[in-house]
Amino acid sequence: MREDKLRTVRSDVQVLLQEAQELFTEAAATTGKKAEDLRAKGEEILDRAFIKAQGIQSYVVQTGKEIVSTTDDYVQSNPWRAIAISTGLGLLLGLCVSRTGER
Numbered sequence: 001m002r003e004d005k006l007r008t009v010r011s012d013v014q015v016l017l018q019e020a021q022e023l024f025t026e027a028a029a030t031t032g033k034k035a036e037d038l039r040a041k042g043e044e045i046l047d048r049a050f051i052k053a054q055g056i057q058s059y060v061v062q063t064g065k066e067i068v069s070t071t072d073d074y075v076q077s078n079p080w081r082a083i084a085i086s087t088g089l090g091l092l093l094g095l096c097v098s099r100t101g102e103r
Contacts, residue, residue: 016045
């Protein structure tokens with residue numbers, strides 16, 4: 001569900017930014033009242049994209065806090081298991097890095 005929400009917001013922001021870019025390109029080619037209208041519409045689109053980006057930022061921060069809290073609870077409940085998992089991951093990462101360095 002979280003990934004779907006992130007993908008949806010990201011695609012919405014990309015569409016809004018693409019629309020704004022097209023409007024600004026068209027506005028640069030025109031003059032007068034139509035150019036002003038196009039610029040105003042472009043600014044409105046950018047504002048909507050900014051608002052969506054702020055919404056996803058707060059969502060990501062909240063999700064990060066939940067993950068940190070869950071991880072902290074797990075480590076507090078299972079300290080030795082957490083140490084074993086961390087050691088295993090460190091060993092695997094060290095092996096991957098050392099093999100990459102040999103090339």
